[in-house]
Amino acid sequence: MSNDPDLLYSDVEEELRASVRSLLADRCGWDRVLARVESDEVTDLALWRSLADLGVAGLAIPEEAGGAGATLRESAVVAEELGRAVAPLPFLGSAVLATGTLLALDGRADSPLGEALASLASGERTATLLIPLATAPDAGFPEGVRVEEGRLSGRVGGVVDASTADLLVVPAAGSEGPALYLVEAGEATVTTVVSLDLTRPLADVELAGASGRLLATGEQAESAVRRGLVTGAALLAAEQLGCAEWALSTTVEYLKTRHQFGRPLGSFQALKHRLADLWVSISQARAVVRNAASAVASDDPEAPLAAALAQAFVSGVAVTAAEEAVQLHGGIGFTWEHPAHLYLKRAKSCSIALGTADRHRLTIARLVDLPAAR
Amino acid sequence: MTTAPTGGVPDAAALRARVADFVAAHDPATTDPIEFLAARFDAGLAWVHFPEGLGGLGAPRALQAVVDEEFARLGAAPSGREALVIGLGMAAPTILAFGTPEQQERFLKPLYTGEEIWCQLFSEPGAGSDLAALGTRAVRDGDTWVVNGQKVWTSLAHRARWAILVTRTDPDVPKHRGMTYFVCDMTAPGVEVRPLRQITGEAEFNEVYLTDVRIPDSHRLGEVGDGWRVAQTTLMNERVSIGGGAEPREGGLIGLVAGIWRDRPELRTPGLHDALLRLWVEAEAARLTKERLRQQLAVGQPGPEGSAAKLSFARLNQEISGLELELLGGEGLTYDDWTFRRPDGVDLAKRVPGFHYLRSKGNSIEGGTSEILRNIIAERVLGLPGEIRVDKDVAWKDLPK
Structure with a gap:
């Protein structure tokens, strides 16, 4: 934000968008998503590996570490497309939260950290950050897992993408202070819960004296987790933007064709004005999301503010868009067979994930010196 | 001026060089501001997307920002031009699009330098958002037109030398088809400007009463009956005024x-x-x-x-x-x-x-109510169907008023 961020999409980013969108159109239509959410395998790992072949899993990972050597700006474009498709993929847990945390650490290619990043970038393995998904970036270091004599114990509820993760990036508190561990998922008991967002599995994860590899301690561990969460907040907003864009364009198309009272519904001013307002909000969301993606991509000191702004603004836009899609589709929008509910559930869950808009407004209040009443 | 127009369209770098040459040749500290602007007009650096000879260079519109930035950087940006907003933003592009060579020659330069202030005689008490319903009548009398009616919400009318004016010339056809657009001399007999007091207590705007005002046909912009199309050009330019540098956070x-x-x-x-x-x-x-x-x-x-x-x-x-x-x-x-x-x-x-x-x-x-703007977004951006219209095929004189 401080030095006029580029708020546009580059040609390269548009090409990436086109190839991701084309693959998703082919393999991830909403009818297939709907069929999947009631199966035993909600997360489409085969599709994830195909996306990884396009470089999507490791966009922000440097080339020497096995990644695509792009930036989080490109990741944000992918997030928009995944949101637009409500794709059941481990992007948020693995490519954003876990990867974002790991990238904040220094490590050699032949270290456990380097090996983990390379396997995530190739799509061979997936990971997640072991925190409740509702954790806000400035919530403080997670206390859910304790470390004693090198063994990790504790229970963390509502962890995103844990059901399919091979690796857990585990913030752990101990007598020595904060620490960050890498744990094989086989060391943990992972219990999938029924999630409000059908397309995004959550799980409760229990560690009982698990062993792991120590990645960082102290301030380094704390700042890595914080950076992972700030990155998550910024990229989640991009996903919310994609969700909102789907809701608006689908509703606009429906209102052009659906006739009642002898005229297209879209000719009624009461409905047109609602969609116009939504379009205005989404235009603004796009600027806010690009700003946040640029800030986290360049590790701008104002990235926490840009990410908080993105969450505070875009959460409401995406929820409103999905709610309007349900309402303006009328009866059909309330049925299981229409995709609107998938987006409603995704949008509402996203508005809670990584902190509600209200929490992010309080973060903004702290960062721009607008203190609360006493 | 040291860099003459060469016929080729200049790019951003060439324009920066031209501006630098121009400022070097016309020291803003010692040149009279109006002379400076007149020379800038003659150099084609007033509005670069206008043609050569009319204050421009036939360059892409986007490059105007480059020119403005460069003048500002060299401390030579014009100031105190708030009163020119209608002239620069609305009258000039309309005169460029529809004016005769004589009209362009007469009006554009003093408009740009600020020697002549412009106002806009569009809205009427009975024609607000529905501008095309306007009823100010212009009746032809040989080489002149005789105008009668009332306009409202006219900022700058009390200071303006000229106005852009839309009138009804044929009440017997549907409203969009019977209008004609003029340049009106605000000093002509029969033009009466009265302040319009607003909810803040003061008067930024005016009512303008036109009583048997005679306008020469040579001051008509566009064809007789084509006033709506000409007015669209004016109004499209009304909302295109974002430029300058980035706004700071907490700027408003x-x-x-x-x-x-x-x-x-x-x-x-x-x-x-x-x-x-x-x-x-x-x-x-x-x-x-x-x-x-x-x-x-x-x-x-x-x-x-x-x-x-x-x-x-x-x-x-x-x-x-x-x-x-x-x-x-x-x-x-x-x-x-x-x-x-x-x-x-x-x-x-x-x-x-x-x-x-x-x-x-x-x-x-x-400048367009929020309700009208929502209609515009819904219809032109989202492509939703238009309102059901009851006035499209009815002669203006038969519309309920």
């Missing part, structure tokens, strides 16, 4: 309110804190949206977001100024001055919070 009214919040802890309550943070977020989103639009224009990809910018600006100003009054409590019960007078301009920062609140009520009405 939100900055004033945030400042009060920081300086006056005793005023803070939890509900107002929440309201302030919500508006801060929205103001920052609007600022970034404007910045994104600016970046799009700079690379020659203007988006439709311009019509959205005014819509959100209007709502935000109204909500922020309402919050400002509540935050100030007892002080919000006072006002500075209800005296009926003509203000020099609208500088919100210099006025009291009560004025912010009242003046911003105009933001969602002037």
Whole structure:
């Protein structure tokens, strides 16, 4: 934000968008998503590996570490497309939260950290950050897992993408202070819960004296987790933007064709004005999301503010868009067979994930010196 | 001027060089401001997208920002041009698009230099959002037209030398087809300007009464009966005025309110804190949206977001100024001055919070109401079907009024 961020999409980013969108159109239509959410395998790992072949899993990972050597700006474009498709993929847990945390650490290619990043970038393995998904970036270091004599114990509820993760990036508190561990998922008991967002599995994860590899301690561990969460907040907003864009364009198309009272519904001013307002909000969301993606991509000191702004603004836009899609589709929008509910559930869950808009407004209040009443 | 137009269209670097050469040859510190602007017009650096000889170079419109930035960087940006907003923003592009060579020659240069101020005679008491319903009559009498009617919401009419004027010339055809567009001499007999007092107590605008005003046919812009199309050109230019540099965070009214919040802890309550943070977020989103639009224009990809910018600006100003009054409590019960007078301009920062609140009520009405803007977005951007029209095929004279 401080030095006029580029708020546009580059040609390269548009090409990436086109190839991701084309693959998703082919393999991830909403009818297939709907069929999947009631199966035993909600997360489409085969599709994830195909996306990884396009470089999507490791966009922000440097080339020497096995990644695509792009930036989080490109990741944000992918997030928009995944949101637009409500794709059941481990992007948020693995490519954003876990990867974002790991990238904040220094490590050699032949270290456990380097090996983990390379396997995530190739799509061979997936990971997640072991925190409740509702954790806000400035919530403080997670206390859910304790470390004693090198063994990790504790229970963390509502962890995103844990059901399919091979690796857990585990913030752990101990007598020595904060620490960050890498744990094989086989060391943990992972219990999938029924999630409000059908397309995004959550799980409760229990560690009982698990062993792991120590990645960082102290301030380094704390700042890595914080950076992972700030990155998550910024990229989640991009996903919310994609969700909102789907809701608006689908509703606009429906209102052009659906006739009642002898005229297209879209000719009624009461409905047109609602969609116009939504379009205005989404235009603004796009600027806010690009700003946040640029800030986290360049590790701008104002990235926490840009990410908080993105969450505070875009959460409401995406929820409103999905709610309007349900309402303006009328009866059909309330049925299981229409995709609107998938987006409603995704949008509402996203508005809670990584902190509600209200929490992010309080973060903004702290960062721009607008203190609360006493 | 040291760099003569060569016939080729200059790029950004060539334009910067031209501006530098021009400023070197015309020291802004010692040149009379009007002479400076006249020379800038002659050099084609007034509005580079206009043709050569009419103040431009036939360059892409986006490059005007480069020229303006370069003049500003060299300390040679023109100042005090608030009164030229109608002339520069609306009359000039319309004269360029529809004027005869004689009209272009006569009007554009003094319009640009600021020697002649322009106003806009469009809205009428009976034709607001539905501008095409206007009833000011122009009747042909040989080589002149005789005009009778009343116009309203005319800023600058009391200072203007010229006006752009839309009239009804054929009441027997449907409303969009019977209009004709003129340039009106504001000093002509029969033009009467009366201040229009507004809810702030003062008069930024005027009513203009036209009684047997004679306009020569040579001051007609466009064909007889084609006035609506000419007016569309004018109105399309009304909302295309985003330029200049990036706006700073907390640059608008939100900055004033945030400042009060920081300086006056005793005023803070939890509900107002929440309201302030919500508006801060929205103001920052609007600022970034404007910045994104600016970046799009700079690379020659203007988006439709311009019509959205005014819509959100209007709502935000109204909500922020309402919050400002509540935050100030007892002080919000006072006002500075209800005296009926003509203000020099609208500088919100210099006025009291009560004025912010009242003046911003105009933001969602002037230059297209928020309701009309929503229609425009819904129909032109989203492609939703138009309103069911009951007035399309009815002669203007038969419309209910």
